[in-house]
Amino acid sequence: MKVLVTGGSGLVGLSIQQVVEEERTGCEGEDWIFLSSKDANLTSLKETQDVFQKHQPTHVIHLAAMVGGLFKNLNRNLDFWRNNIHINDNVLQAAHEVGVVKVVSCLSTCIFPDKTTYPINETMIHNGPPHESNFGYAYAKRMLDVQNRLYFQQHGHCYTAVIPTNVFGPHDNFSIEEGHVLPGLIHKTYIAKKERKPLVVWGSGTPKRQFIYSLDLARLFLWVLREYPEVEPIILSVGEEDEVSIKEAAEAVVEALDFEGKVVYDTHKSDGQLKKTACNAKLRNYRPDFYFTPFKQALKETCDWFVTNYDTARK
Ligand code: NAP
Ligand code: GDP
Numbered sequence: 001m002k003v004l005v006t007g008g009s010g011l012v013g014l015s016i017q018q019v020v021e022e023e024r025t026g027c028e029g030e031d032w033i034f035l036s037s038k039d040a041n042l043t044s045l046k047e048t049q050d051v052f053q054k055h056q057p058t059h060v061i062h063l064a065a066m067v068g069g070l071f072k073n074l075n076r077n078l079d080f081w082r083n084n085i086h087i088n089d090n091v092l093q094a095a096h097e098v099g100v101v102k103v104v105s106c107l108s109t110c111i112f113p114d115k116t117t118y119p120i121n122e123t124m125i126h127n128g129p130p131h132e133s134n135f136g137y138a139y140a141k142r143m144l145d146v147q148n149r150l151y152f153q154q155h156g157h158c159y160t161a162v163i164p165t166n167v168f169g170p171h172d173n174f175s176i177e178e179g180h181v182l183p184g185l186i187h188k189t190y191i192a193k194k195e196r197k198p199l200v201v202w203g204s205g206t207p208k209r210q211f212i213y214s215l216d217l218a219r220l221f222l223w224v225l226r227e228y229p230e231v232e233p234i235i236l237s238v239g240e241e242d243e244v245s246i247k248e249a250a251e252a253v254v255e256a257l258d259f260e261g262k263v264v265y266d267t268h269k270s271d272g273q274l275k276k277t278a279c280n281a282k283l284r285n286y287r288p289d290f291y292f293t294p295f296k297q298a299l300k301e302t303c304d305w306f307v308t309n310y311d312t313a314r315k
Helices: 009-022 044-053 070-075 077-097 132-155 182-194 212-225 244-256 281-286 295-307
Strands: 002-005 031-034 059-062 102-106 157-165 166-168 197-204 211-213 234-236 263-266
Touching: 002 009, 002 044, 009 166, 009 212, 031 211, 044 077, 059 077, 059 212, 070 077, 077 102, 077 132, 077 234, 077 263, 102 132, 102 211, 102 212, 157 212, 166 182, 166 212, 166 295, 182 197, 182 244, 182 295, 197 244, 211 212, 211 295, 212 234, 234 281, 244 295
Parallel strands: 002 031, 002 059, 059 102, 102 157, 157 234, 166 211, 197 263
Antiparallel strands: none
16 A cells, blocks of 8 residues: 555644554555655646656545635635645546545535534535635535546546544644634734733634544544545544534633733624534444544643744744
8 A cells, every 4th residue: 555645744644644653553564655745736737647657656645735714715715716626636637547546535614505404414515505705615625525426436436535624733834814713823822922912812702613633633534544435525523512612712722821811802803604513423433432632632732832843833
C-alpha cells in the first residue's frame, strides 16, 4: 500500500503524519508520502499528473484545498469555488490515470443545506442550497461527492469521502482574519492577555458548532482508508450532545489560557450558519467504541502548543 496524502502540510495532514509515526507497527507494509503545495500546485492538471506519475500511489488521502473560516469565505467565495473545483477534478483524474484503487477525500459539515431538519445525516448533503456565506466552498465540496459516485459508476473505483465537523488542533492556521473560530479565538486571547485588553468575540456567540480534535480525526482517517468499504460518505463527528455554542467555546479558550480580562461580543460581525448539527450514528454503527478526546483537554493541548510554538505557528 503506497499512500499519497495531498495537503500533507496542513492541520489535518500533519496530524495524520503524527499518528502514522506513533502507530509505526500498525502501518507495516504501508509507504506514506505527504505532499505540500511546494511539491505540486494541484490547481494545475499537468503538475498533478506529474506528481502522481512520480510517486505511483495505490491509495490517496486527498486533503489539499483552499480552506478558511467564515470571514475568509465571505471575502473570497469565487476563489474558493474555482481553486477547489480545479484541485478536486485534477486529483481524482490523476489518481484514476495511475490506477489508484482507493481515494478518501474530505468534505465538511459546512456544505450541508442551510434550511433543513436536524440532525443532518449523510443522505441530506444535496437537499437544498448551502448557507450563502460559503456558497463557493460548499458547492465545490459537494461536487466531490458527485465525482466519487461517477468514478464508481463508470470505472468501479472506491473513491469516497469523509465529512468532518469543525477541526482544530496543533498546526492549525491561527490567522485572526482568515482562520476558523477556535484558532482565531486562541490567537486573539493570547494577544488580549499580553496587551491587557478585552477579548473581542465576533458575532453574538449563539451559533453552535461540533468540534473535532485533529488527532482524533487523523485516527478515523486511517480507519476509513484501511477498512471503510463504501463510496457513500461518512460523517466524522462527536455526538449531538457535544455541540457547543461559540460563547461556550470562547469561555473554554479563556479558561485554557488563564485569561482574566473582559470578554465582549461584536454583534456587527456575521454569525454565519446558526448551526449544522450532524448525526454520527453511521460512524457509531461502525465504530461504537471510538474514543473522542474531551473538548477541554484537546483545547488545552492546542493552546499549549500555540503558546510554545508562537514564533513559528501559522498566523
Ligand atoms: P490547511 O491546514 O489549510 O491545509 C491545506 C493544505 O492544502 C496544505 O497542505 C496546503 O499546502 C494544501 N494546498 C492548498 N492549496 C493547494 C494547491 N493549490 N496545491 C497543492 N496543495 C495545496 O487545511 P486543513 O484544515 O488541514 O484542511 C484539510 C482538509 O479538511 C480540506 O479538504 C478541508 O476542506 C477539510 N476540512 C477542514 C475543516 C477545518 O475546520 N479545518 C473542517 C472540515 C473539513 P501548503 O501547506 O503548501 O500551503
Ligand atoms: P464556520 O463554522 O464555517 O462558520 O466557520 P468558523 O470556524 O470561522 O466559525 C464562525 C463562527 O464563529 C461564527 O458564528 C462567528 O461569528 C464566530 N466567531 C467568533 N469569533 C470568531 C473569530 O475570531 N474568528 C472566526 N473565524 N469566527 C469567530
